[in-house]
Amino acid sequence: MPERELRVCALYPDLMNIYADRGNLLLLERRCQWRGIGFSVRASGLGDELDPDGADLYYIGGGQDRDQRLCALDLAEVKRDALHAVADRDGVILAVCGGYQLLGHSYQLGDESLPGAGLVDLHTVRSDGPRLIGNVAIEVELQPGRPHVLAGFENHGGRTHLGPGVRPLGKVLKGHGNNGTDGHEGVIAGNVIGTYLHGPLLPKNAWFADWLIATALRLPDPLPALDDALEAAAHADARRAAGL
Numbered sequence: 738m739p740e741r742e743l744r745v746c747a748l749y750p751d752l753m754n755i756y757a758d759r760g761n762l763l764l765l766e767r768r769c770q771w772r773g774i775g776f777s778v779r780a781s782g783l784g785d786e787l788d789p790d791g792a793d794l795y796y797i798g799g800g801q802d803r804d805q806r807l808c809a810l811d812l813a814e815v816k817r818d819a820l821h822a823v824a825d826r827d828g829v830i831l832a833v834c835g836g837y838q839l840l841g842h843s844y845q846l847g848d849e850s851l852p853g854a855g856l857v858d859l860h861t862v863r864s865d866g867p868r869l870i871g872n873v874a875i876e877v878e879l880q881p882g883r884p885h886v887l888a889g890f891e892n893h894g895g896r897t898h899l900g901p902g903v904r905p906l907g908k909v910l911k912g913h914g915n916n917g918t919d920g921h922e923g924v925i926a927g928n929v930i931g932t933y934l935h936g937p938l939l940p941k942n943a944w945f946a947d948w949l950i951a952t953a954l955r956l957p958d959p960l961p962a963l964d965d966a967l968e969a970a971a972h973a974d975a976r977r978a979a980g981l
């Protein structure tokens with residue numbers, strides 16, 4: 738039995754999982770296993786109470802507006818308090834695209850305003866303009882003086898706006914990011930992270946997967962190195978696709 742285990746809770750895995758976001762969970766599992774760290778994943782679907790101490794990392798993938806509507810109401814009515822408790826104890830919450838849009842105050846779809854989990858001061862508005870689609874690369878500085886590139890793919894109709902003083906996850910090098918205008922991508926507030934990057938995100942950015950594992954388990958970062966030839970090739974490919 739490994740003495741340590743990364744416990745992941747996937748929120749709405751049957752509804753919020755477009756663009757192979759499940760690959761993110763698979764990569765976390767493999768990188769734990771390869772290092773002798775245990776891994777477990779459980780699902781929390783519509784109507785399920787969320788245990789704020791039951792996982793080290795909570796994950797919400799991308800989704801269509803239709804499915805987001807169901808999840809937004811459930812987040813607001815069933816899981817909101819538990820998610821706030823996770824954030825308050827510095828648990829890791831990672832939300833991609835449609836999931837990211839539900840971290841804030843609201844997702845405005847025409848006349849309808851979907852509630853968010855209220856974890857971060859941000860809001861999203863569905864635009865009548867073109868969807869923001871394409872390969873994307875951002876520069877991220879999780880530790881001062883140690884910039885890294887995240888590369889992936891984005892496809893969203895919503896434009897996200899961060900409140901004053903809220904820190905973006907990164908600065909757009911190529912692509913659209915939060916809203917196509919301010920050069921910001923994603924959000925990071927404590928250990929609550931939102932991003933528009935699919936790809937899937939983690940197989941193309943193994944360094945970020947390791948940072949999430951280390952942060953969620955309170956392990957020293959960097960973790961022991963792995964043979965990352967394939968991951969490095971996927972990352973290089975994603976950078977090239979974005980035109981870096």
Ligand code: GLN
Nearest residue numbers: 799800802834835894895
């Ligand atoms: N439905 C949302 C939008 O279009 C999110 C899409 C996604 O998760 N790719 O903005």
